[in-house]
Amino acid sequence: MNLTALRYFYEASQYRTLTQASQHLHISQPALTKHIKNLEKEYQITLFERKGRYIQLTELGLLLIEECHELFQQEKRIEQFLSTKSNQKTIRIGTTQLNNQELIKHILYDPLLGKNNLELTTENTTSIINKLSKEILDVAILPEQEVLNSFVKTYLYTDHLIFVASPTYCPGFLNQEQLKNYQFIKREKGSYLQETLESWASKTIQFSNQMTSHSDALLACIYQNGIYLCSNLSAESLIKEGKLKKVTIDNFPLIERKFYLYNSKKELDKSTKELLTKLITIFQNKRA
Numbered sequence: 001m002n003l004t005a006l007r008y009f010y011e012a013s014q015y016r017t018l019t020q021a022s023q024h025l026h027i028s029q030p031a032l033t034k035h036i037k038n039l040e041k042e043y044q045i046t047l048f049e050r051k052g053r054y055i056q057l058t059e060l061g062l063l064l065i066e067e068c069h070e071l072f073q074q075e076k077r078i079e080q081f082l083s084t085k086s087n088q089k090t091i092r093i094g095t096t097q098l099n100n101q102e103l104i105k106h107i108l109y110d111p112l113l114g115k116n117n118l119e120l121t122t123e124n125t126t127s128i129i130n131k132l133s134k135e136i137l138d139v140a141i142l143p144e145q146e147v148l149n150s151f152v153k154t155y156l157y158t159d160h161l162i163f164v165a166s167p168t169y170c171p172g173f174l175n176q177e178q179l180k181n182y183q184f185i186k187r188e189k190g191s192y193l194q195e196t197l198e199s200w201a202s203k204t205i206q207f208s209n210q211m212t213s214h215s216d217a218l219l220a221c222i223y224q225n226g227i228y229l230c231s232n233l234s235a236e237s238l239i240k241e242g243k244l245k246k247v248t249i250d251n252f253p254l255i256e257r258k259f260y261l262y263n264s265k266k267e268l269d270k271s272t273k274e275l276l277t278k279l280i281t282i283f284q285n286k287r288a
Helices: 003-012 020-023 029-043 057-088 100-109 125-133 177-181 190-198 215-221 234-240 270-286
Strands: 048-051 054-057 089-096 116-124 139-143 152-165 183-187 204-211 228-231 245-249 257-261
Touching: 003 020, 003 029, 003 057, 020 029, 029 270, 054 057, 054 228, 089 125, 089 270, 125 139, 152 234, 152 270, 177 215, 183 215, 183 228, 204 215, 215 228, 215 234, 228 234, 234 245, 257 270
Parallel strands: 089 116, 089 139, 183 204
Antiparallel strands: 048 054, 139 257, 152 228, 152 245, 152 257
16 A cells, blocks of 8 residues: 555545645645545545535545544554654762752652653762763762863752751750750761761760761651751751751851762763753752
């Protein structure tokens, strides 16, 4: 069967005259008429009847239109399927524990991001930088890093550090004298949060059990294991749910960090470019 002729018949049926159809299909009217006539001649059928200046589908023509609709819809589905498979590439994203929840939330909630093959690596900053430099990762979301000056850097959002605690663990404001009455949740050596806390806190500060992951530390905080220094964004939803509360401590400075998306200066393929553009737009719009 000549599918070209069948397609012209299907498209022409959407118009009242073959003149209108030929104009929209960018084909001459004689050529369009010939395609349809050849189809009718091949199967010895009549698909159109003339009603004055206009054309009208015969009963058989109407039935064939339904079959054509199914055929060409299936063609579109196959094209979309093959396009998806040909462009589907695993994009490797590296991030730290402080912002992986924000990234995962966007991936899960956004239908376009969710359709991509994404491989998420969550490790400490040093490890992420190392893997990005060795091209084990395609992109990384990190606070500003001088060692990554050779990479493309796109601003995403600004976050700041806050103290949180279980709503009944301590008052919402603490002065330096009151700190001795409470313990702080400890993170592993080399953790940015732990280093920041130790550089600010007095030697008399008390620590609870050490937690090696951000999610475990938040859980320990919920169960009244102590006060926890963390990223505002990472605790935002737990504060809204009433599981944690923000604690203001006298003389603790405002520590802000700008987060960027880093990727190689090498030319990116189309699917990776589209994903990064989408990801950047989502983060920037959320924090606008």
